[in-house]
Amino acid sequence: MNNNRIIGYLRDKLVTETVEKFKCLDAEQIEILLFRDTCNLESAKRQSKKVLKRITEERQWIKREDRLYKDECYKYYIEESDQKEHRVLLNWSVIHYIVNHPYEKIYQMDYQKSYGILIPDLYLITY
Secondary structure: OOHHHHHHHHHHHHHHHHHHHHOEEEHHHHHHHHHOOOOOHHHHHHHHHHHHHHHHHHHOOOEEEOOOOOOOOOEEEOOOOOOHHHHHHHHHHHHHHHHHOOOOOEEEEEEOOOOOOOOOOEEEEEO
16 A cells, blocks of 8 residues: 555544544534645645545445535534534534644543533533
């Protein structure tokens, strides 16, 4: 196997692991998290579309939800959930935090975990 195939496989694996970690992401969120730092904006958008198409159609590692309107992004997920749109909106706040605090690490991220007296939508522990 040549180096380009290995690099492509590892990138596909990283995209899959990221979708699994965040539960549900749309195409723009994946582009911001994984492709924006590697190239310019147009190339990042084109490359992310190509990779997401390969992962969903050829390899079938993740699933894609059909969009209702032409101007909205596809949503990618691994496990079926009723709250895909809600998760995508919550993930925007996490992505905003990651982009604005690049030197901080997220140690724990929980969605709707019960803490007895309250159930927050999103719970982050960072350092």
